[in-house]
Amino acid sequence: MAPEVLSGEYGAEADVWSLGVVLYVLLSGTPPFWGADDNAVFRAVLDAPLDLTSGAWAGVSAEAKGLLRCMLHRDPRRRPxxxxxxxxxxxxxxxxxxxxxxxxxxxxxxxxxxxxxxxxxxx
Known part of the structure; x- marks a missing residue:
């Protein structure tokens, strides 16, 4: 769920975020944000750094990581x-x-x- 969805005001940029989450999972096998319960996941979406350095990312190109950084930017105005x-x-x-x-x-x-x-x- 895109950060702006949590605040209740969102547009098409939230769809780009969602695609970024799907791409992240496809490339790494893990979700970009997680927690013990829904509230922990929501907090992670709002505050946790995006991890593109763990072992799962060793074989992923810099271009793919750059794309993910853009798609999962917390500021929707900065997403493509x-x-x-x-x-x-x-x-x-x-x-x-x-x-x-x-x-x-x-x-x-x-x-x-x-x-x-x-x-x-x-x-």
Whole structure:
């Protein structure tokens, strides 16, 4: 859960945080923030340093770690947009085989979009 979600005021930047959490788990096998109970996890999200140095990170590239630092920045204004993520060097190589994505489409709830479930990512 993004730090700003805990305060109740959040936007699309919280989705980038959530993607960062998923990527962190995929690359390390552990969650970025944890605790004995929900409150401890929430405190960790707000205050604990991001660990990208333990043994699980030994084989992870500096580009991937840099991407995670951006995605999991506590200040939502300093996180990249979803569109900006698609042009990150690590994403280009590992998600798209080095091909540049010119126009991506992202699915969203048909109810929120008035029936059309796909909108341009640049929108």
């Amino acid at each position: 947009s979803a569109a900006k993520l698609l042009s990150h060097p690590w994403i280009l190589v590992h998600a798209f085989g080095g091909r540049v994505v010119r126009r991506a489409v992202v699915a969203t709830s048909p109810r929120r979009m008035g029936g059309d479930a796909a909108v341009p990512l640049s929108a």
